[in-house]
Amino acid sequence: MDLFVKVIVEKKDLFISRAREELQKFDLYKNMSGDIFDNHLKNFFGFLIDCLKNEDYQEISDFIVNKTALGSANLQIREVEEVAFTLKEIVLDLFEEYLEEEKLYLFFRRLDNIFYLIRLDLLDKYSKIKEEFILKQTQSLYELSTPVVPVSDSTLIMPLIGIIDTNRGQQIMEELLQAVKKHQANFIIIDVTGVPIVDTAVAQHIFKTVKAAQLLGAECIVAGISPEVAQTLTRLGIDFAGIRTVRNIRLGLELSLKLQGKTIVGEEK
Amino acid sequence: MQQNNKIPILKIDDFLIISVQIELDDELALSLQEQLANRIKNSDSVEGVLIDLTAVEVVDSFIAKLLGDMANIARLMGTNLVVTGIQPAVAITLVELGIELKDVATALNLQRGIEILRKGE
Numbered sequence: 001m002d003l004f005v006k007v008i009v010e011k012k013d014l015f016i017s018r019a020r021e022e023l024q025k026f027d028l029y030k031n032m033s034g035d036i037f038d039n040h041l042k043n044f045f046g047f048l049i050d051c052l053k054n055e056d057y058q059e060i061s062d063f064i065v066n067k068t069a070l071g072s073a074n075l076q077i078r079e080v081e082e083v084a085f086t087l088k089e090i091v092l093d094l095f096e097e098y099l100e101e102e103k104l105y106l107f108f109r110r111l112d113n114i115f116y117l118i119r120l121d122l123l124d125k126y127s128k129i130k131e132e133f134i135l136k137q138t139q140s141l142y143e144l145s146t147p148v149v150p151v152s153d154s155t156l157i158m159p160l161i162g163i164i165d166t167n168r169g170q171q172i173m174e175e176l177l178q179a180v181k182k183h184q185a186n187f188i189i190i191d192v193t194g195v196p197i198v199d200t201a202v203a204q205h206i207f208k209t210v211k212a213a214q215l216l217g218a219e220c221i222v223a224g225i226s227p228e229v230a231q232t233l234t235r236l237g238i239d240f241a242g243i244r245t246v247r248n249i250r251l252g253l254e255l256s257l258k259l260q261g262k263t264i265v266g267e268e269k
Numbered sequence: 270m271q272q273n274n275k276i277p278i279l280k281i282d283d284f285l286i287i288s289v290q291i292e293l294d295d296e297l298a299l300s301l302q303e304q305l306a307n308r309i310k311n312s313d314s315v316e317g318v319l320i321d322l323t324a325v326e327v328v329d330s331f332i333a334k335l336l337g338d339m340a341n342i343a344r345l346m347g348t349n350l351v352v353t354g355i356q357p358a359v360a361i362t363l364v365e366l367g368i369e370l371k372d373v374a375t376a377l378n379l380q381r382g383i384e385i386l387r388k389g390e
Contacts, residue, residue: 173361174361177357177361181356181377184377208361208364208365212360212361213360214375215355215359215363215364216357216377217376217385218377
């Protein structure tokens with residue numbers, strides 16, 4: 001490797017100018033300031049030399065992921081591969097004039113191997129970044145999607161929006177019960193107007209939630225079952241007996257008042 | 270009448286209150302049922318019985334059956350029973366396992382439980 005590292009170090013300026021030229025073609029780097037870009041390249045070059053000397057790819061991989069634009073969660077895997085390939089080609093080009101065939105072959109094998117390992121490690125790290133990102137988004141979605149709104153000292157409203165899978169169903173049940181406990185609610189209106197699909201699984205979740213709320217002394221009223229959902233539930237033979245249902249939140253509120261023996265009256269003028 | 274010291278049955282106004290704070294085994298469960306029945310009989314007037322589970326973190330089918338039995342005993346002796354203070358986690362376990370608290374009234378806490386009993390459902 002020593003000879004090869006020596007050649008690369010000698011050709012540092014050529015490497016940097018070619019890299020600058022080639023990488024500007026990528027959207028990734030088009031908007032990057034010249035100074036920052038050059039700085040990245042110089043640092044990258046330093047790490048590259050160390051990598052080739054020690055045949056260790058961890059440090060250069062860490063640098064790329066943590067300190068360069070390639071570490072962004074918005075990146076396409078394809079772009080990462082393309083940039084890596086471009087840089088490899090540039091390095092190989094530096095050796096055009098030097099080597100007899102045999103040595104060229106050996107050198108190429110070892111260089112390609114190193115670059116391959118760097119790429120694999122990068123892809124691993126990159127996948128993890130993506131996964132974490134998606135996980136965080138999912139978490140946010142869950143949080144945004146189970147709000148509980150107290151509308152009186154006895155009644156809560158939980159408007160549900162979107163698809164309800166097993167995880168979300170579980171979370172809804174937990175949030176609802178905690179809310180009942182916290183607000184000491186007697187009634188909770190679960191609005192499903194925004195839930196497009198209510199199948200057997202979702203119905204099960206709703207049943208369990210209603211039963212669990214009853215154990216805490218709260219009555220659930222399900223509001224907003226759409227015509228489509230009503231027909232689906234009927235076709236699936238799912239029986240909502242024992243669960244109070246109303247057309248919309250307004251009617252749900254009226255029902256909760258009625259069940260408390262209360263009514264809203266206008267003030268006498 | 271033997272009062273077990275582990276789970277006392279307390280009285281406020283005309284309400285009997287049992288606050289479960291320890292794990293129940295067969296022996297204790299039976300003893301508690303017997304005690305409750307005797308206490309109802311020996312009290313001048315009982316407006317209702319409240320069993321509070323605020324301190325209970327785990328409920329299984331055994332406890333569920335015990336609660337159902339106690340509600341039945343109370344009813345047979347002419348009084349109503351309310352289970353109060355079921356924690357969210359416990360409620361979830363009960364419904365997930367499909368354990369029903371048949372014919373047992375429940376309320377969020379003692380205060381609510383008393384209100385329900387006073388209304389005389």
